Structures are given as C-alpha cells and as structure tokens.
Amino acid sequence: MKGEHGLIAKLSQIFGTPPTQVVCGIGDDTAVIRPDKDFYLLWTIDSLIEGVHFDLTYTPLRQLGRKALAVNLSDIAAMGGEPQYALLALGWPPQRDLQGALELALGMQEMAQKFGTALIGGDTVGSPGGLTLSLTVWGRIKPADLLRRDQARAGDLIYVTGPLGQAASGLEIMRRRLELPEETKAPLLQAFLDPSPQVATGRVLAQHHLATSLIDLSDGVASDLYQICLQSKVGAVVEATQVPIPPQVIEVAIRIGKAPLDLALKGGEDYHLLFTASPGKKQDIQHCFQQADLPTPTCIGEIVPGAGVRLRWREEEMDISGTGFDHFPIPPP
Amino acid sequence: MKGEHGLIAKLSQIFGTPPTQVVCGIGDDTAVIRPDKDFYLLWTIDSLIEGVHFDLTYTPLRQLGRKALAVNLSDIAAMGGEPQYALLALGWPPQRDLQGALELALGMQEMAQKFGTALIGGDTVGSPGGLTLSLTVWGRIKPADLLRRDQARAGDLIYVTGPLGQAASGLEIMRRRLELPEETKAPLLQAFLDPSPQVATGRVLAQHHLATSLIDLSDGVASDLYQICLQSKVGAVVEATQVPIPPQVIEVAIRIGKAPLDLALKGGEDYHLLFTASPGKKQDIQHCFQQADLPTPTCIGEIVPGAGVRLRWREEEMDISGTGFDHFPIPPP
Numbered sequence: 001m002k003g004e005h006g007l008i009a010k011l012s013q014i015f016g017t018p019p020t021q022v023v024c025g026i027g028d029d030t031a032v033i034r035p036d037k038d039f040y041l042l043w044t045i046d047s048l049i050e051g052v053h054f055d056l057t058y059t060p061l062r063q064l065g066r067k068a069l070a071v072n073l074s075d076i077a078a079m080g081g082e083p084q085y086a087l088l089a090l091g092w093p094p095q096r097d098l099q100g101a102l103e104l105a106l107g108m109q110e111m112a113q114k115f116g117t118a119l120i121g122g123d124t125v126g127s128p129g130g131l132t133l134s135l136t137v138w139g140r141i142k143p144a145d146l147l148r149r150d151q152a153r154a155g156d157l158i159y160v161t162g163p164l165g166q167a168a169s170g171l172e173i174m175r176r177r178l179e180l181p182e183e184t185k186a187p188l189l190q191a192f193l194d195p196s197p198q199v200a201t202g203r204v205l206a207q208h209h210l211a212t213s214l215i216d217l218s219d220g221v222a223s224d225l226y227q228i229c230l231q232s233k234v235g236a237v238v239e240a241t242q243v244p245i246p247p248q249v250i251e252v253a254i255r256i257g258k259a260p261l262d263l264a265l266k267g268g269e270d271y272h273l274l275f276t277a278s279p280g281k282k283q284d285i286q287h288c289f290q291q292a293d294l295p296t297p298t299c300i301g302e303i304v305p306g307a308g309v310r311l312r313w314r315e316e317e318m319d320i321s322g323t324g325f326d327h328f329p330i331p332p333p
Numbered sequence: 334m335k336g337e338h339g340l341i342a343k344l345s346q347i348f349g350t351p352p353t354q355v356v357c358g359i360g361d362d363t364a365v366i367r368p369d370k371d372f373y374l375l376w377t378i379d380s381l382i383e384g385v386h387f388d389l390t391y392t393p394l395r396q397l398g399r400k401a402l403a404v405n406l407s408d409i410a411a412m413g414g415e416p417q418y419a420l421l422a423l424g425w426p427p428q429r430d431l432q433g434a435l436e437l438a439l440g441m442q443e444m445a446q447k448f449g450t451a452l453i454g455g456d457t458v459g460s461p462g463g464l465t466l467s468l469t470v471w472g473r474i475k476p477a478d479l480l481r482r483d484q485a486r487a488g489d490l491i492y493v494t495g496p497l498g499q500a501a502s503g504l505e506i507m508r509r510r511l512e513l514p515e516e517t518k519a520p521l522l523q524a525f526l527d528p529s530p531q532v533a534t535g536r537v538l539a540q541h542h543l544a545t546s547l548i549d550l551s552d553g554v555a556s557d558l559y560q561i562c563l564q565s566k567v568g569a570v571v572e573a574t575q576v577p578i579p580p581q582v583i584e585v586a587i588r589i590g591k592a593p594l595d596l597a598l599k600g601g602e603d604y605h606l607l608f609t610a611s612p613g614k615k616q617d618i619q620h621c622f623q624q625a626d627l628p629t630p631t632c633i634g635e636i637v638p639g640a641g642v643r644l645r646w647r648e649e650e651m652d653i654s655g656t657g658f659d660h661f662p663i664p665p666p
Contacts, residue, residue, distance in 0.1 A: 008457060014435065016442070031418070044420070089378045089380040091382050105343075109348055120355050120366075124340055134467035
C-alpha cells in the first residue's frame, strides 16, 4: 500500500470504529452521518497549501478562492449530494496585504453562489510560512440515493463525465512556461485554475439511480478508479483507445515528451466524475443526461473480477493501479 | 476595529446574509444551523499552524494532537453544546517520519474519547513548509439551551470558570527557558500544552439556563469579554482584585517583569469559560456546579450600560477592550 493510503489506514485503526449513525467514515473523502431518517448529511474537509496545491505566481487569488471551494464541492458531488454550507479556515501571511484575502473570499463567494452553498463561518489565523486554506463543506442526500465507492460489480461499465488530462496539461504549461497558441492554452489553463465541480451530474446519477459507484477525479483515473476497485473488491480494465483525450492535451504531451495517456490517466485535478454502471443502464444514462442538458459520458472500460486497474492497448495490458498523485510516496525498493 | 475582527467583518459582507436555517453565522467561532426542529447543529473549524500556534521543539506531538482537538471542542463548549463528530485535515511535511503523524493521531484520539467525540474522516496532504492541522467539529444542542454572545445585560455578573494566566505563563516559561521550581512550572506548562475544554461546564450552564451569554477564553478576558460586549451592546467592568491569579502566575510575572494582571487578562489559551448571569442566579449557579462536581466559578465583575471593557483598581479605571492576541494587528498611528 502506498504512502498516503497507508497513512490513512493506520489513522483509521487509531480512530477506531465509528458510532452507528456514521454511515461512511475514514477512507472516503466525505463522511456520511445519519442524524435523522430523512436525510444523510455529507461532510468533507480539504486543505490547500501554498507551494503544494498552488503557486501564487500563476494563480490569481480570486481563482484560487473559486478552486478551493470547488474541490470541496466536488467531494459532495462524488456522492451525488447537494452541497449546503461551508466554513473557511484561512491562514493568511500577516506580512501580505489583507486586500488579497478579500479577493480570495470574493472568488469563494462566486463559487458558493453558483452552487447554492452558503459560507457561514470559520477561523482566520496568521500564517507567516505561506497561505493555507481549509474548507469544510456539508451537504445532504436522501439515504436511498447515496452513491459510494464500494458497490461496483464485475460487468459494470466505467464512465467518465468529461475529457481527461486537461488540468495536468495546464499545470505543465505553467510550470514549464510553454509557449503555445492561445486556443491550445486557454482551455487547459482554465481546467487547472478554475475547475467546475460536477454537482449537477452527481445529482442526476444519484436521483435516477444510474450508477453503482461514483468518485471524483482529483488524483487521476489510475488512482481514483483504483480506490473503487479496492473498496468494491473488483478489478478494472481501461481501454486505451476509449480514453477521451482532447487534441490540446496531445499537443502538450508531444511538446514535453510524455505519453498523452499518462497526462490523461495519471494527472489529477480534472474534477470530472468517474462512475460505474450496469450495462443495462446505458439507455437510461443517455436519456437522463440529455434531459438534464449534460454532455453524454464516455465509457472507458469495464469492471472485471479480480483486483487492480489495468490499461489495455491492442493485445497488451499494463497495471496502472494507484499511479496518480500521492502526497507521501514511498520510493521503490 | 482591529485587524482580525476587521477582516472578519469584511468577509461577512462578502459572504452575505446566510439562509434562514442558519441561526448563527460569521463572527462567532461556531456556526449554528437548524436542520430540524429538535436540535441545533453546532459546527466549527480551527487551524493550528507550526511556528504560529505551536513549536515542536517544546510541544510533544501527542500533546499537540490532544490540544488541536481540545481547542475545537472548546468552541462547542462555548455554546453549551455536546460535541459529536470531528474531521481532520492534516498537512504533514513529507520529509518527516510519518510515525510522528500517528503520535499526533493518538493524542487526538485520547481527547476524542474523553469527550465522546468520534473522529470520522478528513484529508491528508503533504506540507513541506511545516505541520498544519485543521479540525472541524460538530456538535448539537437543544434550541432552548443554546448560549450565545449577544444576550448579556447591564447588571449581569461576569464569571470565569478557572484560574487565569496559567497558559500564558507556561508559554513564557518555554519561550524564555525560565528555570523555576518544578511545582511552579508543572501546572503552567500543563495549562499551555494540554488544555482541557470545559464541555461539562458548558453543558451545566446551558441545561440549567444559568447564563445570559458564554464564550471560551481563547484570546484572553480582555479580548473575549470584549466580544460579548460588542455583540450584546453593553460594557463591562472587571474588578482587578477579584481576578483569580494563581501564585505560580505571579511568580512568573515577577520573574519576567510583567504585571500579573497582564498575563491573566491579556494572555490567551486558558480555555476556561467566561459567562454572564443575572445576579438572581447566584444560588442556582453554586448549587448546580456543586451537584455536577465542578469548581465554583469566580465572579470577576459586572456588565454595565455603555461599551468596552474597563479594568477597575481601587478608584481608577483603565480601558482594556480587545487587548488580547490578534493575528492581524494594526500598528498604532
């Protein structure tokens, strides 16, 4: 088990078995609690740390504020939930102009309003070492609609709700200061700097009971699909030719000498959703997505018996399980 | 208005009016939401940042874990609530041994168990610049029992639930590496490193409707009582001779050439509770605290018409409004 998930497994032992009202606890990005019989409460926290999650030399504070809330809303979307409230813990470097903190807040409020979420409190502290942002969001969902990561079954199809690798390509453009035509750069930078949480898509999947499992693509397909495999005790095969890679991502991949599939499957932060669904739901999915004016999701492979995520290309298969971003990587022996 | 509260006021404008189910929003340490008619949910977030809130050269990780949860539980106690669940966002420096993160978690779990709170999830990220901890806690309270900061009335007496200045003295001992007898040092270091949230005391005040307003002493009486004055639109007079200052605090004050009252009223982090109560509740308070096996609180002054916090000593009065710790101090002109 790799560093980050190994750490979480150990933390889970220390913190023990949750109370019975807790439907879903440590190991997911969102906790699920049942305070009464009508609704589950969904509860998540995410931190963004300067120098790790963002670099202010190429991230305007307003967009950072939008993104900080977006990644939390995405955790709620990843269960099919409806976000409601947020608290912000802001660690602002005291030597910097407080006007910047307000820019950040304005971005956050734009995102909050767009998704019907109210930012209702929090904590402000000085953080001389750099900007830190922690947001906690809560949402709700009807118990029967809740989508989790542990119900994928062999034979299910695997879908993603948007093109892959755009955010990772955007990050490469900024890091390497790549010079590229505006029509190549713009959508990739936008995908990285200003991702849009797929709340509406999550709601459609949940309310129409279309999916067997659901996750948001924060660490990349290789890592996030692997989470579904681990928790559902199944394997997955991704068909290389079916992965939706936009031409701009291919352009960046060629430019930096990387395989486009690497950017698409191992780069994180696309914040589209990945879900699994019974093959019998194919028509329903198309219909419901059309009704809701959402782009048709792309089938990229199939859940199989066994374990791990394999990438199939022509006759060959390669294990890509969990090869996404890891905050605590353990070097190979 | 000083820096930190000025910032919060501006954030409050940006984030706008909260939805009607939000009973208490920005400006308090804890948000109050009414999801159904039987209970209010209390929701808080706090961040601790290395180099600002703690220094690992004199804070063992296990105690830091205990304290990180304690300060959040104290926010719930400050409304009379019962804490239930917590999420942890851990920013751990990847270059440090992960064993330390587990020590931290063990301390957190000790504190969680002591107060019947379940740590049920969160987020782990790498934080090369230093350890950051954000905890969000939720609790509950019956609507009729909720204690806030805006209901103090002129004529109310002001009480604190424990001795003051111990945590600030403990911090001075560590910062200045003061050599002092063990019996002086031990209780002060303990108060700073391992504070105990006054959950039981908050519950007694709330359930027996003893208080008109309540806050926890995180920033010091001068600052926290000033919050009550601001929100209740009243003033306060603190009697210097009634402030409970333990002999060890006086010893440290003399040693470092500070007034003991400064440590007691302007040093933060004691995490006792400060409450206001009608004079007619005096007998009830004594009785209920005795019944619950809690030490009798100390009356330190009185709420008066007007504004601001004044310290009275013999015939003189001095304005001490809001002179506690501020993360974003504005220098005097």
